[in-house]
Amino acid sequence: xxxxxxxxxxGQQAGRRFRNNRTAVGAAVYLVVLVVLxxxxxxxxxxxxxxxxxxxxxxxxxxxxxxxxxxxxxxxxDVHGRDVFSRVLYGAQISLLVGLVGTLVSLVIxxxxxxxxxxxxxxxxxxxxxxxxxxxxxxxxxxxxxxITTLGEVLKQSHLVTQSPFMxxxxxxxxxxxxxxxxxxxxxxxxxxxxxxxxxxRAFVEASRTLGAGPVWVLQKHIIPNIxxxxxxxxxxxxxxxxxxxxFLSYLGLGVQPPMASWxxxxxxxxxxxxxxxxxxxxxxxxxxxxxxxxLALNFIGDGLxxxxxxxxx
Amino acid sequence: xxxxxxxxxxxxxxxxxxxxxVVLGLSGCLRHEPPADVTIINGAEPESMDPQIITGQxxxxxxxxxxxxxxxxxxxxxxxxxxxxxxxxxxxxxxxYTFHLRxxxxxxxxxxxxxxxxxxAWHRALAPETASEYAGQLYxxxxxxxxxxxxxxxxxxxxxxxxxxxxxxxxxEHPTAFFIELCAFPTLYLVPRQTIEKYGDGWTRARxxxxxxxxxxxxxxxxDKARLRKNPRYWDAVNTRSEIIDLLPIAGATTALNVxxxxxxxxxxxxxxxxxxxxxxxxxxxxxxxxxxxxxMFVRFNITRKPFDDPRVRRALGMAIDRERIVKKIxxxxxxxxSSLVPPGVANYDPVPGLDYNPEAARKLLAEAGYPGGKGxxxxxxxxxxxxxxxxxxxxxxxxxRENLGITMELRPLEWKVYLGAQAHLDYEVCQASWIGxxxxxxxxxxxxxxxxxxxxxxxxxxxxxxxxxxxxDQTDLKVREHLxxxxxxxxxxxxxxxxxxxxxxxxxxxRTNRVEGxxxxxxxxxxxxxxxxxxxxx
Numbered sequence: 001x002x003x004x005x006x007x008x009x010x011g012q013q014a015g016r017r018f019r020n021n022r023t024a025v026g027a028a029v030y031l032v033v034l035v036v037l038x039x040x041x042x043x044x045x046x047x048x049x050x051x052x053x054x055x056x057x058x059x060x061x062x063x064x065x066x067x068x069x070x071x072x073x074x075x076x077x078d079v080h081g082r083d084v085f086s087r088v089l090y091g092a093q094i095s096l097l098v099g100l101v102g103t104l105v106s107l108v109i110x111x112x113x114x115x116x117x118x119x120x121x122x123x124x125x126x127x128x129x130x131x132x133x134x135x136x137x138x139x140x141x142x143x144x145x146x147x148i149t150t151l152g153e154v155l156k157q158s159h160l161v162t163q164s165p166f167m168x169x170x171x172x173x174x175x176x177x178x179x180x181x182x183x184x185x186x187x188x189x190x191x192x193x194x195x196x197x198x199x200x201x202r203a204f205v206e207a208s209r210t211l212g213a214g215p216v217w218v219l220q221k222h223i224i225p226n227i228x229x230x231x232x233x234x235x236x237x238x239x240x241x242x243x244x245x246x247x248f249l250s251y252l253g254l255g256v257q258p259p260m261a262s263w264x265x266x267x268x269x270x271x272x273x274x275x276x277x278x279x280x281x282x283x284x285x286x287x288x289x290x291x292x293x294x295x296l297a298l299n300f301i302g303d304g305l306x307x308x309x310x311x312x313x314x
Numbered sequence: 315x316x317x318x319x320x321x322x323x324x325x326x327x328x329x330x331x332x333x334x335x336v337v338l339g340l341s342g343c344l345r346h347e348p349p350a351d352v353t354i355i356n357g358a359e360p361e362s363m364d365p366q367i368i369t370g371q372x373x374x375x376x377x378x379x380x381x382x383x384x385x386x387x388x389x390x391x392x393x394x395x396x397x398x399x400x401x402x403x404x405x406x407x408x409x410x411y412t413f414h415l416r417x418x419x420x421x422x423x424x425x426x427x428x429x430x431x432x433x434x435a436w437h438r439a440l441a442p443e444t445a446s447e448y449a450g451q452l453y454x455x456x457x458x459x460x461x462x463x464x465x466x467x468x469x470x471x472x473x474x475x476x477x478x479x480x481x482x483x484x485x486x487e488h489p490t491a492f493f494i495e496l497c498a499f500p501t502l503y504l505v506p507r508q509t510i511e512k513y514g515d516g517w518t519r520a521r522x523x524x525x526x527x528x529x530x531x532x533x534x535x536x537x538d539k540a541r542l543r544k545n546p547r548y549w550d551a552v553n554t555r556s557e558i559i560d561l562l563p564i565a566g567a568t569t570a571l572n573v574x575x576x577x578x579x580x581x582x583x584x585x586x587x588x589x590x591x592x593x594x595x596x597x598x599x600x601x602x603x604x605x606x607x608x609x610x611m612f613v614r615f616n617i618t619r620k621p622f623d624d625p626r627v628r629r630a631l632g633m634a635i636d637r638e639r640i641v642k643k644i645x646x647x648x649x650x651x652x653s654s655l656v657p658p659g660v661a662n663y664d665p666v667p668g669l670d671y672n673p674e675a676a677r678k679l680l681a682e683a684g685y686p687g688g689k690g691x692x693x694x695x696x697x698x699x700x701x702x703x704x705x706x707x708x709x710x711x712x713x714x715x716r717e718n719l720g721i722t723m724e725l726r727p728l729e730w731k732v733y734l735g736a737q738a739h740l741d742y743e744v745c746q747a748s749w750i751g752x753x754x755x756x757x758x759x760x761x762x763x764x765x766x767x768x769x770x771x772x773x774x775x776x777x778x779x780x781x782x783x784x785x786x787x788d789q790t791d792l793k794v795r796e797h798l799x800x801x802x803x804x805x806x807x808x809x810x811x812x813x814x815x816x817x818x819x820x821x822x823x824x825x826r827t828n829r830v831e832g833x834x835x836x837x838x839x840x841x842x843x844x845x846x847x848x849x850x851x852x853x
Contacts, residue, residue: 061713065643066591079591079706080713081643258709258725272702275568276575277592 014229014308024304027297034294038092045086056083058090059259069282076282078269087261088287094255094262095243095291098176102242103235105181110188111231115219117189118196129193132186141248144179148254151175172256176249180242188234195227229309236302240295247291263291350541350560351848352830354581355570358699358730359537359563363518365503366439366446369734369769371750371839372584374500376561379529379542379843381505384413384432384482385498389845392754392836394498398427398526398549399482408489408790413482413497421506421524422545429476434507437461437469447738447768448501450761451752454493454787456485463766488788495753528554528844537563542843555832555847565701565730574824580848581825581833583841585647586701588822593646602824604647605835608657608751609819610759613711615812616740618773621691625810626683631744632669632814633676634718635711640816644706647820654807655749656759656799657818659837662792663756666800668807668815673718680719688720697742700727704746707816737771747771748819754837756799757787763806763813774812779805 008016018024045053054060055072062081069076075084117128135143152175199205205222213221243263249255250264258265270284357372365381368374386397396402399413419427438444440452440462453459456473460466473485486493496502506524510517523531528550529542540561544554562579564570570587573579582588588596596602613635615622622628637651650658653668677687685691696711698704708725715721723744728736736742749769752758761767764783765775779802786798807815821839832845 059713059716061639061710063643079644080709253727258705259712272566272568273591275571275589275592277571277589277595280591 010229010309014305018304018308021304021307023300024307027300027304030293030297031301034092034290034297035096038089038096041086041089056086058082058086058261066280068280069286075286076280078280078283084266084282084286087266088263088290091261091263091266091287092290092294094173094260095246095264096294098173098180098246098262099239099243101177102180102184102245103239105177106184106188106238107231107235108185109181110185111192111224111227113185114189114192114194115196115223115227118193119200119215119219119223121197121200125193128189132189135183136186140183141245144183144245144249145252145254147182148175148179148249151178172260176246176255179249180245184238184242188231188238191230191234192227195230196223199223199226229305233302233305233309236298236305240298240302243291243298244295263287267291347541348558350558351556351851352558352581352846353560353562353579354583354846355564355573355579355587356540356561357563357584357587358565358701360534360540361731361734363523363531363534363540365500365505366435366444366448368500369447370730372563372730375583375841375843376540376542377500377503378527378840379559380523380525380527380531381500381503382527383497383499383503384415385494387498387838387840387842389832389842390834390836392838392840394495394753397498398504399497402494408491409486411484411486411493412477413484415480415482416549417480418549419526420547421526422530422547423522423524424547425506425508425524427504427526428479429482430479431504431507432482433474433476435505436474436502437472438505438510439501440472441469446501448499450764450767450769451496451499451501454486454488454490454496456487458487459766489790490787492753492755492757495755499752528842529559532558539563550844554844555851556843559843559846567702580830581823581846583823583825583833585819585822585839586699586703588647588824590644590646590703590706593822596824597647599824601827603822603835605821605839606659607819607821607835607837607839608660608754608758609748609821609839610652610655610657610815611707611746611748611817611819612655612813612815614737614742614745614747614772615814616743616745616773617812618740619743621683621685622694622743624683626679627685628811628814629669630676630679630683630719631715632811633672633679634715635814635816636671636714637816638671639714640707640710644710645703645817645820647822649817649820652815652818655803655813655815656756657751660751660756660759661754663796663799666803666807668803669811676718680721685721688722691719691721693722693724694743695724695726697733697736697745698725698727699733699746700729708746740771740773745771747813750819751838756796756803757783760786760799760802760806772812774810776805776810779810 045056055062060082062077064073064077065079065081067073067077073083073085075088078084113128117125152171155171205218208218208222246255246262247264247267250262251268255264256262266287267284270287273280273283356375358370360373360376361370362368362373363377363380365377368377382397384397384399385394387393388395398415398419400416402411402413404411415429421427436452439446440449440458442462442464449462457466457471461469461472475483477483504526509520509524513520525531525545528545528548530545532541532543534540542559544557545551548554564573567587567589570582571589574582597604615628617623641649641651653670654665656663656665658665680688696708698708705725705727712723712725715723737745737747749759749762761783762769763774764770764780782798782802786795786802789795789798806813821835825833829849830846831849832847833841
């Protein structure tokens with residue numbers, strides 16, 4: 001790269017390496033298409049109106065019960081005659097939203113927690129890291145289940161939920177946010193702390209401090225930008241894990257309640273149809289297929305980002 | 315060295331067989347149980363095995379094998395025939411029954427059975443501290459209701475007395491035509507006094523558990539199985555042709571079908587255990603049976619919670635349920651949609667039609683009640699027994715109410731025991747429920763919605779309704795009685811609507827017709843275990 005007139009910034013170099021990774025780019029394209037569909041489909045239905053929108057509304061009961069995939073219902077219909085294609089996209093809203101929120105929580109809490117622990121050090125560090133250790137030592141899925149059920153019961157009685165219909169509907173999703181957010185940031189905090197610990201003693205940080213920079217300045221200008229690569233890589237790997245957790249919880253019946261759907265509840269419905277007489281394969285194949293593809297895509301992107309930011313592999 | 319090596323080689327096969335033997339022996343320890351003669355998939359895990367506590371059909375089907383009453387049901391017709399009572403006499407005015415017990419009655423543990431034991435058992439069923447939800451089945455006995463309500467403290471004034479060791483005299487409040495049928499009902503079964511006095515409420519956990527039915531309980535493992543063995547001391551043991559019967563608590567329809575298809579079960583005997591989406595295929599199979607019987611699926615409202623205290627709201631919700639769609643698309647077993655609680659086919663009674671599907675009128679009613687277009691109507695939950703069939707019906711109603719009335723309902727599926735508890739404690743707003751006739755009379759359906767009945771579970775108390783049912787109870791003229799019942803049912807399903815009937819059940823079960831026999835289709839969907847046996851079993 002020495003022949004280039006101007007040296008590229010680390011971010012630009014990483015971007016270039018990422019673009020050369022075909023699998024990662026393919027995965028990114030798939031995700032963009034999925035997100036556009038998820039956001040665009042309800043809009044499209046609203047714009048088109050008429051019988052098409054009516055037949056494809058995710059909650060609309062119809063007489064076309066268990067019809068296999070066809071030109072009209074691309075992914076077939078379920079026991080209530082609802083369009084599975086619409087329901088998969090509708091479910092994706094919840095699944096991806098929960099994944100996104102979990103990832104954001106991991107970004108905000110994890111980075112701040114880790115950075116403070118690593119930078120301040122000493123007793124603060126010990127305290128913050130012991131908290132992480134304690135949360136780590138709890139069995140994750142049981143912790144989430146207990147959190148969701150107890151918190152759910154408490155909130156259900158509260159004035160806010162009983163009075164406002166919107167809050168009632170959103171309660172389940174909020175609980176998922178809280179439950180999954182609660183565990184998503186732990187590894188991130190550890191990774192960030194480790195990075196900060198090693199950066200803190202580097203010469204350029206020492207120099208900045210000698211020149212009178214305060215901790216906020218140092219964190220903002222020197223440390224955070226330098227751990228950016230690691231953070232973004234880890235975020236891309238956190239998201240599929242959270243989407244998977246959400247599917248698992250919803251599969252167990254702890255996630256969203258009908259008529260809402262997420263990939264987990266759709267798969268649970270599909271699995272209920274496996275029997276020796278006749279299998280409505282589209283009920284399990286399409287929700288499962290879309291979910292597997294999405295998880296794969298997210299993992300490929302995570303891998304691509306890791307390779308792109310990995311300085312040693314250059 | 316040499317010797318040692320030789321010995322090694324020589325013994326190698328011996329060692330191999332020794333280890334093999336140990337492994338087989340160990341695995342033998344794990345599976346030492348002999349196979350059952352008949353394996354039945356029974357539905358949800360039983361709530362209890364106490365005849366006076368249970369309310370669910372699945373529970374009763376097990377308990378029926380373990381305990382017995384004065385009468386038992388004929389497996390073919392489901393009519394009561396003499397069991398522990400060899401014969402009985404009814405006084406000319408129809409109010410005094412004298413039962414003569416058999417002389418060869420003993421518990422499976424050897425203690426003799428006497429008429430006084432029945433007095434104890436019926437007192438226990440009525441005692442307020444037993445809290446039997448089915449105590450209403452004994453209200454026909456003189457002073458039964460008063461004792462159960464706590465208005466009468468002295469149990470001896472209840473109209474059941476032992477004249478001698480083998481004679482039981484029962485006095486009724488009014489002549490009750492179906493009292494003999496009631497004597498075959500689990501709440502009126504005999505329970506072992508000595509065990510209950512020793513262990514208290516947990517008496518069913520005693521081993522050996524004394525039983526007076528055709529079978530004794532070998533083992534009841536939670537969520538695994540209940541295993542019954544033939545009771546050799548049963549008075550009619552010669553006619554029990556199964557040695558061991560296993561009852562599996564499997565509640566999922568698809569799981570039940572899978573287990574059956576793998577030949578790990580011979581009988582699947584409940585409508586909730588049939589995957590309804592496969593009915594179009596199943597219904598044509600020779601091992602699959604459908605039959606009509608006395609059972610209704612209905613929706614309960616909790617009258618003690620707003621806004622369901624308003625009859626207009628209840629009627630609006632009832633009129634917004636498209637029953638035809640539910641029976642055509644979800645249940646699919648040929649169930650007739652119904653707007654009346656008492657199913658067709660009940661003796662001496664012609665049911666009254668209730669609220670028809672009419673979304674337009676429903677919207678109007680809801681607007682009158684103060685919720686035009688569903689505006690301001692609170693979110694509410696629908697309590698469901700969490701099996702696929704009922705959840706699917708729930709999703710349908712959810713959408714019907716949303717579309718027709720603009721109101722939002724949330725499903726609350728619960729496990730069987732928790733579901734029963736929530737229903738009994740009125741911890742619900744709307745609830746999907748069912749009722750299977752306990753005997754062939756309109757009383758078994760209409761009687762439970764009187765104010766004090768333990769199975770009311772709606773909080774609905776209506777003096778006019780109570781009076782009509784009481785007057786019908788007094789009545790011996792069948793025509794007048796029918797008319798009174800019809801007036802009561804009109805109140806129940808049309809004017810007040812604390813419940814909204816949805817459809818009449820079809821009996822659905824499947825079993826290997828070439829391997830088991832003794833299971834018949836009857837109006838109560840009742841299949842006494844004693845009659846069920848493997849084909850060619852010794853007599």
